[in-house]
Amino acid sequence: MESGDNSSTAELMSRYVSLELGYGVPKDGWRICLAHEFKEKRKPFQAKDVSLSNIVEHIGLGVRYLKWWYKKTQIEKKAPFIDMFRAIPLRQIYGAPLGGIGGGTITRGWRGEFCRWQLNPGMYHYKTVIANQFTVCLRRGGQTVYQQVLSVERPPTLQGWNWGYCGEYAFYHALYPRAWTVYPLPGQNVTLTCRQVSPVIPHDYQDSSLPVAVFVWDIENKNDYPLDVSIMLTMVNGSGHKDDKSGGHWNEPFHLEKAGESVSGVLLHHCTTVNPYTLCMAAREQSDREISHQTAFSPKGTCGVLWGDLIADGRLDSPTGSSPPTQKGEVVAAALAVGCPVPAQGHNDLEFSLAWDMPNITFGSREREHVRRYTRFFGTKADAAPSLSHHALTHYRLWERSIEEWQRPILQDSSLPPWYKSALFNELYFVVDGGTVWTELPEDSDVSGGLRSEDGGLPAQPAIIKEYGRFAYLEGQEYRMYNTYDVHFYASFALIMLWPKLALSLQYDIAGSVVSCDPTERLHLMSGRNSPVKVKNVVPHDIGDPDDEPWQRVNAYLIHDTADWKDLNLKFVLQVYRDFHLTQDTQYLQDMWPICQAVMESEMKFDTDGDGLIENSGYADQTYDGWTATGPSAYCGGLWLASVCVMCKMARLVNNEAAFQRFRDILDRGSAAFDKLLWNGQYYNYDSSGQDLSNSVMSDQCAGQWFLRASGLGDGQFQAFPKEKICSALKSVFDLNVMSFAGGQMGAVNGMRPEGVPDHSSVQSDEVWIGVVYGLAAIMIHEGMLEEGLRTAEGCYRTVWERLGMAFQTPEAYCEKGIYRSLAYMRPLSIWAMQLALDTSQPRDQAPKTTTTPTDQGC
Numbered sequence: 001m002e003s004g005d006n007s008s009t010a011e012l013m014s015r016y017v018s019l020e021l022g023y024g025v026p027k028d029g030w031r032i033c034l035a036h037e038f039k040e041k042r043k044p045f046q047a048k049d050v051s052l053s054n055i056v057e058h059i060g061l062g063v064r065y066l067k068w069w070y071k072k073t074q075i076e077k078k079a080p081f082i083d084m085f086r087a088i089p090l091r092q093i094y095g096a097p098l099g100g101i102g103g104g105t106i107t108r109g110w111r112g113e114f115c116r117w118q119l120n121p122g123m124y125h126y127k128t129v130i131a132n133q134f135t136v137c138l139r140r141g142g143q144t145v146y147q148q149v150l151s152v153e154r155p156p157t158l159q160g161w162n163w164g165y166c167g168e169y170a171f172y173h174a175l176y177p178r179a180w181t182v183y184p185l186p187g188q189n190v191t192l193t194c195r196q197v198s199p200v201i202p203h204d205y206q207d208s209s210l211p212v213a214v215f216v217w218d219i220e221n222k223n224d225y226p227l228d229v230s231i232m233l234t235m236v237n238g239s240g241h242k243d244d245k246s247g248g249h250w251n252e253p254f255h256l257e258k259a260g261e262s263v264s265g266v267l268l269h270h271c272t273t274v275n276p277y278t279l280c281m282a283a284r285e286q287s288d289r290e291i292s293h294q295t296a297f298s299p300k301g302t303c304g305v306l307w308g309d310l311i312a313d314g315r316l317d318s319p320t321g322s323s324p325p326t327q328k329g330e331v332v333a334a335a336l337a338v339g340c341p342v343p344a345q346g347h348n349d350l351e352f353s354l355a356w357d358m359p360n361i362t363f364g365s366r367e368r369e370h371v372r373r374y375t376r377f378f379g380t381k382a383d384a385a386p387s388l389s390h391h392a393l394t395h396y397r398l399w400e401r402s403i404e405e406w407q408r409p410i411l412q413d414s415s416l417p418p419w420y421k422s423a424l425f426n427e428l429y430f431v432v433d434g435g436t437v438w439t440e441l442p443e444d445s446d447v448s449g450g451l452r453s454e455d456g457g458l459p460a461q462p463a464i465i466k467e468y469g470r471f472a473y474l475e476g477q478e479y480r481m482y483n484t485y486d487v488h489f490y491a492s493f494a495l496i497m498l499w500p501k502l503a504l505s506l507q508y509d510i511a512g513s514v515v516s517c518d519p520t521e522r523l524h525l526m527s528g529r530n531s532p533v534k535v536k537n538v539v540p541h542d543i544g545d546p547d548d549e550p551w552q553r554v555n556a557y558l559i560h561d562t563a564d565w566k567d568l569n570l571k572f573v574l575q576v577y578r579d580f581h582l583t584q585d586t587q588y589l590q591d592m593w594p595i596c597q598a599v600m601e602s603e604m605k606f607d608t609d610g611d612g613l614i615e616n617s618g619y620a621d622q623t624y625d626g627w628t629a630t631g632p633s634a635y636c637g638g639l640w641l642a643s644v645c646v647m648c649k650m651a652r653l654v655n656n657e658a659a660f661q662r663f664r665d666i667l668d669r670g671s672a673a674f675d676k677l678l679w680n681g682q683y684y685n686y687d688s689s690g691q692d693l694s695n696s697v698m699s700d701q702c703a704g705q706w707f708l709r710a711s712g713l714g715d716g717q718f719q720a721f722p723k724e725k726i727c728s729a730l731k732s733v734f735d736l737n738v739m740s741f742a743g744g745q746m747g748a749v750n751g752m753r754p755e756g757v758p759d760h761s762s763v764q765s766d767e768v769w770i771g772v773v774y775g776l777a778a779i780m781i782h783e784g785m786l787e788e789g790l791r792t793a794e795g796c797y798r799t800v801w802e803r804l805g806m807a808f809q810t811p812e813a814y815c816e817k818g819i820y821r822s823l824a825y826m827r828p829l830s831i832w833a834m835q836l837a838l839d840t841s842q843p844r845d846q847a848p849k850t851t852t853t854p855t856d857q858g859c
Contacts, residue, residue: 784858
């Protein structure tokens with residue numbers, strides 16, 4: 001696998017002409033030359049890509065969606081939660097996002113652009129603000145010898161600046177939550193390494209919430225004479241949005257001294273009516289550093305005055321006082337420069353911080369105000385930007401120490417291939433950049449759904465939410481629904497392993513929604529029927545749309561009637577036990593046990609023939625829209641059996657013998673029925689209907705066993721599936737869905753026919769779902785198929801990060817050729833399930849091996 005890693009990195013770095021490797025840049029991560037161009041340009045899946053047969057089958061849905069879309073966009077002037085006509089086009093530019101969890105994000109591209117903004121909660125703005133740049137100035141003997149914008153762009157504006165840095169003399173390297181850009185300055189014998197640090201630290205619930213990032217510039221002078229080096233950061237007051245020109249925005253310099261440390265910089269006050277905020281550029285004052293600023297300049301025209309100001313003496317004029325508020329139609333920017341001497345054949349460094357303070361937020365409905373998590377430590381008065389900057393500049397080295405301690409065991413594990421190490425950490429970007437919000441629980445909130453503890457429900461304010469706040473992230477940047485539960489089922493491994501308190505907090509919110517109901521009738525687009533928004537004892541699909549009022553109004557998803565979904569309740573039960581297994585939080589188990597009993601009771605109605613196995617009808621198997629399962633299916637049937645199995649385990653833990661005996665009986669009968677109806681001698685059929693496509697090979701058919709293994713179950717008294725059948729099914733999936741698809745180089749296709757061709761019966765059956773593939777790889781590893789698991793997952797990483805240019809925007813799906821669907825999606829966080837499997841299944845000092853016969857340890 002090493003050779004493959006080297007060859008792929010060579011492709012992304014093939015245009016890099018320097019031998020410089022930068023200062024302190026790690027070996028592992030995603031590395032790309034700034035001059036690289038991706039050859040393959042894919043298109044997003046849109047309504048026009050639906051096949052004729054699917055159009056005919058779903059003509060009613062299409063008409064109803066079009067009517068709803070027109071009303072939403074043209075009459076209500078709102079953005080649809082899923083827009084099938086205006087998908088986000090692929091821009092192969094994104095790098096690691098800036099900021100901690102839940103305070104908003106600013107994404108910087110791998111070429112250095114500030115290009116993706118999520119300051120308003122859950123709402124994305126895709127705009128490259130060209131004036132937001134770093135510029136270097138080199139001076140020797142009191143004279144400027146080199147001044148360059150560190151950007152490969154040649155924009156039509158700001159012509160007074162020196163643009164067009166040669167991309168062949170720079171590369172980007174990401175190992176989230178840090179990233180490095182290396183600039184060997186052509187002809188100068190100087191190498192700059194910019195290190196970007198965000199406070200994303202496992203098991204940290206304070207600094208990880210901060211809306212800040214730090215840029216550390218390491219300067220290596222390989223000349224025989226000293227230099228004075230200045231770095232200038234320029235930022236527009238805004239994000240490139242139309243409200244930048246709304247008027248009333250203003251800037252001011254600031255200085256803050258605290259605990260013996262001083263920082264200086266510029267505050268950019270963005271005074272919008274809704275969700276105003278302050279941007280802050282700052283630097284730490286030190287004896288041999290010179291900090292200067294320009295409070296305000298217009299980023300229009302040539303901007304030659306600012307350029308000349310820096311080139312004259314390596315510093316800016318630093319006027320006092322604030323700038324006047326902007327007039328309507330006017331945009332204002334600011335600049336901050338930091339300089340230091342660098343000795344001959346020596347090294348020095350410069351530090352910048354970028355913070356954004358939007359403490360109080362409203363969602364699209366404007367019904368109520370929410371307070372972000374970081375305000376617990378920095379206040380709600382919208383005056384925290386200087387303190388945030390001070391904290392970042394004086395604590396970032398501690399953050400880095402914690403990050404390195406967390407990542408080191410994995411990075412130093414020689415049995416793990418380099419691509420996996422890059423994928424594992426870099427896919428974590430979505431925890432921060434998934435439209436994520438992390439808020440304090442209002443004092444008047446009641447999350448119990450109206451059913452209190454004494455009646456088999458929850459406390460009004462569970463202790464874990466009071467202490468750690470509320471957490472929500474989008475299904476995807478294009479699929480705008482918070483905490484989409486059937487997808488969170490996969491992504492949740494990242495949270496429960498790294499921020500378990502947030503995972504449990506989310507579960508309490510979902511549990512409260514389970515026992516609540518909303519009888520409001522609405523049209524569901526798939527069926528064309530009116531039915532309640534939310535029925536009791538059914539897990540909601542999601543907790544709402546950020547363009548409405550999340551937590552208050554759930555189930556923004558109105559394609560299907562979620563009351564008919566079987567997998568949501570099952571996924572709740574499975575996560576409850578897995579989370580208990582990994583946290584050993586007994587209070588959590590006690591609180592969730594009655595909720596689990598209630599949702600399992602609601603599932604019982606689907607066991608229509610009393611054989612202990614639930615059945616499907618129509619679209620009730622929601623793994624693949626349009627891929628209809630009839631009768632018991634491998635996916636929902638497997639999740640059902642796994643849920644019954646964990647109910648047996650939980651019943652024992654809460655000393656409820658009657659419940660244990662009841663679920664044990666269901667498990668015995670259901671397991672027998674599952675094997676009888678679905679096992680074909682090699683794998684589990686897609687469903688039991690006996691129709692032409694019922695024997696398709698579903699890549700995710702062992703999802704139930706995956707969760708059992710992740711929960712320490714699956715053997716002995718708590719076994720739902722025969723081990724030899726799981727092994728055979730996984731080998732069938734590997735042979736057919738993986739190795740018989742795209743030459744074994746693109747992961748596992750969702751559905752494969754037994755004769756080795758993809759199942760094209762639905763819109764999604766011939767897609768590869770990256771998050772499902774990572775989960776499949778995890779169960780392979782649990783069952784002893786380490787080499788197959790790594791090979792399966794590797795295809796997705798290579799495709800997304802190296803072929804298609806989708807770094808830091810991993811989509812939900814791609815097809816073998818042509819199209820992708822839903823950029824920047826939640827589900828690929830399931831790669832952390834692979835890490836859990838590695839941690840619990842095999843000694844870490846063993847190299848990957850494959851066994852070919854079932855053993856007590858695995859397949």
